[in-house]
Amino acid sequence: MKILVCISNVPDTTTKITFNSEQTEFNTSGVQFVINPYDEIALTRAIEITEKDGGTVTVLHVGEASADPTIRKALAMGAHDAIRVNAAPRDAWFVANQISNVANGAGYDLILMGRESIDHNGSQMAALVGELMNIPSISICKSLTLEGNKATVDREIEGGKEVAIVETPFIASASEGMAEPRIPNMRGIMSARTKPLNVVEAVAVDTLSEIISYDTPKGRGQVTLVEADNTDKLVELLHTEAKVI
Amino acid sequence: MATDRFIAPDYYLLDELLTEEHKLIRDSARAWVKKEVSPIIEDACQKAEFPKHLIKGLAEVGAFGPYIPVEYGGGGLDQISYGLIMQELERGDSGIRSTASVQSSLVMYPIYTYGSEEQRKKFLPKLASGEWMGCFGLTEPDHGSNPGGMVTNIKDDGDHVILNGAKMWISNSPFAQVAVVWAKDEEGVIRGLIVERGMEGFTTPETHNKWSLRASATGELVFDNVRVPKENILPNVKGLKGPLGCLNSARFGISWGAIGAAMDCYDSALRYSKERQQFGRPIGGFQLQQKKLAEMITEITKAQLLTWRLGVLKNENRATPAQISMAKRNNVNMALEIAREARQIHGGMGITGEYPIMRHMMNLESVITYEGTHDIHLLITGMDVTGENAFT
Ligand SMILES: Cc1cc2nc3c(=O)[nH]c(=O)nc-3n(C[C@H](O)[C@H](O)[C@H](O)COP(=O)(O)OP(=O)(O)OC[C@H]3O[C@@H](n4cnc5c(N)ncnc54)[C@H](O)[C@@H]3O)c2cc1C
Numbered sequence: 262m263k264i265l266v267c268i269s270n271v272p273d274t275t276t277k278i279t280f281n282s283e284q285t286e287f288n289t290s291g292v293q294f295v296i297n298p299y300d301e302i303a304l305t306r307a308i309e310i311t312e313k314d315g316g317t318v319t320v321l322h323v324g325e326a327s328a329d330p331t332i333r334k335a336l337a338m339g340a341h342d343a344i345r346v347n348a349a350p351r352d353a354w355f356v357a358n359q360i361s362n363v364a365n366g367a368g369y370d371l372i373l374m375g376r377e378s379i380d381h382n383g384s385q386m387a388a389l390v391g392e393l394m395n396i397p398s399i400s401i402c403k404s405l406t407l408e409g410n411k412a413t414v415d416r417e418i419e420g421g422k423e424v425a426i427v428e429t430p431f432i433a434s435a436s437e438g439m440a441e442p443r444i445p446n447m448r449g450i451m452s453a454r455t456k457p458l459n460v461v462e463a464v465a466v467d468t469l470s471e472i473i474s475y476d477t478p479k480g481r482g483q484v485t486l487v488e489a490d491n492t493d494k495l496v497e498l499l500h501t502e503a504k505v506i
Numbered sequence: 507m508a509t510d511r512f513i514a515p516d517y518y519l520l521d522e523l524l525t526e527e528h529k530l531i532r533d534s535a536r537a538w539v540k541k542e543v544s545p546i547i548e549d550a551c552q553k554a555e556f557p558k559h560l561i562k563g564l565a566e567v568g569a570f571g572p573y574i575p576v577e578y579g580g581g582g583l584d585q586i587s588y589g590l591i592m593q594e595l596e597r598g599d600s601g602i603r604s605t606a607s608v609q610s611s612l613v614m615y616p617i618y619t620y621g622s623e624e625q626r627k628k629f630l631p632k633l634a635s636g637e638w639m640g641c642f643g644l645t646e647p648d649h650g651s652n653p654g655g656m657v658t659n660i661k662d663d664g665d666h667v668i669l670n671g672a673k674m675w676i677s678n679s680p681f682a683q684v685a686v687v688w689a690k691d692e693e694g695v696i697r698g699l700i701v702e703r704g705m706e707g708f709t710t711p712e713t714h715n716k717w718s719l720r721a722s723a724t725g726e727l728v729f730d731n732v733r734v735p736k737e738n739i740l741p742n743v744k745g746l747k748g749p750l751g752c753l754n755s756a757r758f759g760i761s762w763g764a765i766g767a768a769m770d771c772y773d774s775a776l777r778y779s780k781e782r783q784q785f786g787r788p789i790g791g792f793q794l795q796q797k798k799l800a801e802m803i804t805e806i807t808k809a810q811l812l813t814w815r816l817g818v819l820k821n822e823n824r825a826t827p828a829q830i831s832m833a834k835r836n837n838v839n840m841a842l843e844i845a846r847e848a849r850q851i852h853g854g855m856g857i858t859g860e861y862p863i864m865r866h867m868m869n870l871e872s873v874i875t876y877e878g879t880h881d882i883h884l885l886i887t888g889m890d891v892t893g894e895n896a897f898t
Contacts, residue, residue, distance in 0.1 A: 275513050291519055330526040337530060444537045447568030447581045450530055 262316030262407070262429075264307040265364055267374040267386065268300040268335055269350070270328040274379065284474045296331050299375025301338075301442040303435035306405055307373050308339040308443065314407065317341045319369075323350045323359045329458065336453035337445035343456070348463035357389035358466040365394060370410070370429040376401045376436045387434035397431040403438035510544035512536075512597065512773050517807045523814055524586070531568065531587050535594035538567045543598035548859045551599070551720040558681070560602065565636035569595060569606035571614040578618065578626050579634030586817035589762035596763030597770045600869035601722030603763045608677045609633060611756035613640030613686050616698055619751065620743040625700065629684060641682035643673035643701075643727045644749045650675075651882050652897075654746050658689040658729065660697065667691075667739070669699065669732040675876070679725035680712040686740075687727065688749050698740035698748050707732040718872040754827050757877050758820060761833035762813050764873060765806060767866045768841035771848035772802045774861055778852050789851070798847045805844065809837045828890035835883035842870040 272278070273293040280287055296304070307318045320335040322328055323346040332343045346359045364372060377384040384400070391398025402414040403422065407429075416423040417436055445453075485502070487495045499506045514536070521529060542563050550557045564570060572588045574580025581587070588610070596603035614633050617625055632638040649655045658671025669689060679685065685701040685708075701708055707730040712723060740748070776799055779790030789795050816833050819825040845867035849856040856863045874880050885896050 293521075330530070333526060334530055337534075444541065444567075445530065445534045446566040447531070447534075447572065447583075448566075450527065450534065450568075451576070451581065451583075453530075454527070 262310060262314055262371065263369050264311065264316060264318045265321055265367075265369040265372045266300065266304045266307045266318060266335075266340065267321050267323075267360055267372065267390075268304065268331065269297045269375075269378040269380075270294045270322065270324055270331040271297045271378050271380040274298070278477055280475045280477075284476065285472070287475065294328070294331055296334060297375050297378045297380075298442065299377060299379070299435055299437075301375075302437065302439050303373035303375055303433075304335055304338060304340060305440035305443045306435060307371070309440060310371075310407060311341075312339075316370075319344060321360060321363055322346070323348060323356045323463070325349055326460075332458055333453050334445060336456045336458070337449040338443050339449060341456065343458045345458060345460050346463050347460050352468040352470045353383050353385045353389060354469040355466050357386055357393055359463055360386070360390050361393035362464045363461070364390070371407075371412075372430070372432040373405075374432070374434050376434040384434075387432050391432045394432075397427050398433075399425055399427060399431065400434045401436045402433045403436050405433055405435075405439055510540045511777065512540065512544075512770060514597075514769055515772060515803055515806060516810075517803055518811070520807075520810050520814060524590075528586055528590060531572075531583065532590040532594060535567045535569070535591045536597070538563060539594050539598040543595075543602055547599045547602070547721060548862075548865065551601070551865055552859060554714075554716070554720040556601070556605070556681070556721060556723040561636040561639065564595075564602070564606055565634065567591065570609045570636055571618075571630065571634045572610065574610075574614050574618050574630060574634065579631035580614070580618075584817075585758065585820040586814070588759060589813055589817050592759040592763040593766040593769075595766065597766030599721050599865065600763065600767055600873050601719040603759075603766070604677050604719060604722045604872075605639075607756045607759050607763070608642055609636075609640055611759055612642030612752045613684065615755045616642075616686050616740060616743075616748065616752050617700065620698060620740040620748060621700075622737075622741050624737065625740070629700065633684070638683040639678055639681060640684040640686065641676050641678040641727070642749075642752065643676050643679075643685050643687040645673060645675045647672065647674045651879060653688070653749060654696070656688065656690060656696070658687070660689045660691050660699065660734070662692065663733065665736050666733045667699070667736060669701065669729040669734050671729050673727040675713070675724060676710075676727050677719075677722055677724055677876075679710045679727055680723040682710070685710075685727055686752075687729075695744050696746055696748060698743060699734050700738040700740070701727070701729070701732065701734055702738070705732050705734065716872075718868045718870075720868075750827070753877055754830050757830050757834040758816065758825070760873060760877055761809075761816065761830070761837045764834075764837040764841040764870070765809050765813060767870060767873075768802070768806050768809070768837075768844045771841070771845045771863050771866055772799070772806060774863060775799060775802070775848035775851040778855070778861070782853070795851055798851060802844045802847065805840045809833075809840050812836065826890075828886055831878065831883040831886040834877065835880055835887070838870060838874045839880060842867065842874055845870055 273295045276292050318340045320340045320343045350356045387398045387400050401417045404415040410429045414425050568581045572581035572583045576582040644653050660667040683703045687699050687701050709728045710725050712725040782789050849863045
């Protein structure tokens with residue numbers, strides 16, 4: 262089984278999000294970057310599959326050299342080798358084209374990635390790559406088991422789950438439950454030192470979107486609790502304070 | 507225990523002084539502690555049980571002999587990596603860190619540094635994997651700060667020696683398979699021996715009712731005419747410098763470990779001060795609480811710089827025992843004071859197991875005593891700067 266896992270490099274979940282004064286760029290100074298948590302789930306599942314059935318896991322990242330520590334961590338977790346497409350990941354279309362360019366014709370049986378990255382939360386990548394490569398793409402999978410070239414996946418859907426059966430090659434995006442993310446151990450960290458990280462140049466692709474500005478959500482206001490039977494008070498507050506009626 | 511919401515403080519962006527590999531090692535140990543130690547540690551301490559099931563995971567994160575060469579099962583990592591692992595373990599609990607310190611610096615280090623090739627090959631890989639656990643017997647009932655006065659002794663008996671005496675306050679002793687024991691030969695010269703569980707006349711009674719390091723097992727080592735084969739004597743060291751060399755390595759790790767305990771107390775206190783409301787506002791808004799928090803982060807930052815520099819010196823083989831003493835003394839005391847202040851910030855909640863504070867505080871009472879007491883380290887610095895010995 263030859264597996265490709267796509268990972269993105271995102272700010273750690275505890276990061277305080279700030280922007281430059283024009284609100285056009287995210288401030289990365291002092292920010293710790295990590296493997297996108299959903300990608301970590303996908304990667305762990307890929308490693309589990311190859312540990313059981315043999316095969317290789319290649320991690321792919323579209324991004325600049327500053328993401329190399331994140332890629333090293335993926336190698337320390339157990340991926341066999343890595344590819345970095347040397348270009349800033351400008352938008353989903355750009356990244357999807359880079360991924361499909363690397364994967365096309367390379368013989369991957371399975372391409373895994375997270376359901377979304379926790380910074381931009383676009384949730385488009387699996388579908389875009391599937392379309393570009395013309396192979397099935399299944400999103401938001403809670404489990405994935407393989408029997409030969411047949412895979413069974415549980416998909417999260419509104420109010421329940423859907424079971425799908427699909428043949429390789431295909432793309433799946435991982436959600437919680439597919440695997441328990443692995444913590445690299447010391448042996449893994451040591452062996453990651455010498456695992457290949459191949460840097461390839463990007464192919465020319467137009468971007469289809471542009472970020473105009475960023476804003477953080479408004480802080481939560483004070484909560485006023487009103488007794489359940491005091492509707493008069495509620496109506497008064499909605500008039501005078503919230504000014505919504 | 508409540509969910510572990512720890513966020514490590516790095517006020518001076520000291521992460522920039524670390525390599526990517528250092529950070530990966532530290533972050534992995536940190537993640538492991540969050541996942542495996544935090545959820546069970548309060549219960550283990552309340553029950554005064556060493557959580558044995560953690561041994562395998564400790565070995566995997568590199569807590570056993572990270573700086574021992576790879577060919578002997580170690581990690582082949584540098585001293586800063588070792589320090590960072592100790593910091594993260596002690597962020598979880600000083601008892602867990604103690605187990606790892608003993609295994610790495612007091613058992614694997616002397617076997618690697620003073621042992622024969624056969625001893626290295628026989629013991630180190632099994633100690634690195636956690637298959638065997640070790641302990642270190644130096645302190646005796648009547649010889650603590652003055653280990654040179656020890657009475658435990660060996661007598662020649664052909665291809666064996668006969669070991670008699672008793673060691674006290676020995677971390678890991680109740681379950682260790684291997685004990686590195688320091689004893690005087692017939693000429694009164696201190697020698698190191700590897701005593702193995704099962705040797706006749708060797709027992710390890712546990713010390714009960716500790717109020718500190720409750721998740722670490724402590725006990726005695728009792729030797730009643732134990733016949734130890736001469737091949738178990740560490741051939742390459744004689745005298746007090748043997749055990750003192752081990753202590754140097756362990757103290758270095760403790761100076762990092764103490765930062766972990768301090769960071770955990772500070773982090774908890776900072777969060778609590780923002781969430782806890784009194785007189786209609788968060789207590790973190792009051793000057794008295796801010797003074798405590800501001801001083802805590804200042805002291806933590808100073809300690810981080812101290813250990814980082816010490817780590818660089820140790821990597822270059824230039825760290826002196828006196829420099830290591832200074833870091834151990836300063837950092838453990840710093841952590842203990844932060845624990846006490848943090849406990850006050852938590853008010854009554856601070857005395858419960860809902861928060862890690864009181865556990866760290868009680869643990870640190872051992873840490874400030876073992877591996878050279880707070881006073882003894884001051885005397886070491888004092889002697890180093892004045893040239894005058896004030897010990898005796
Ligand atoms: C939980 C725990 C685990 C331990 N684990 C180990 C272990 O694994 N292996 C091991 O060998 N030991 C271990 N120890 C023992 C530890 O190293 C000793 O407790 C320590 O060295 C102090 O010795 P003592 O308790 O006999 O105190 P003492 O030496 O009796 O000291 C009592 C007090 O007198 C002070 N004092 C002593 N001499 C002087 C002086 N010259 N000038 C001024 N003040 C002085 C000390 O600072 C201290 O305040 C452990 C101890 C504890 C509590």
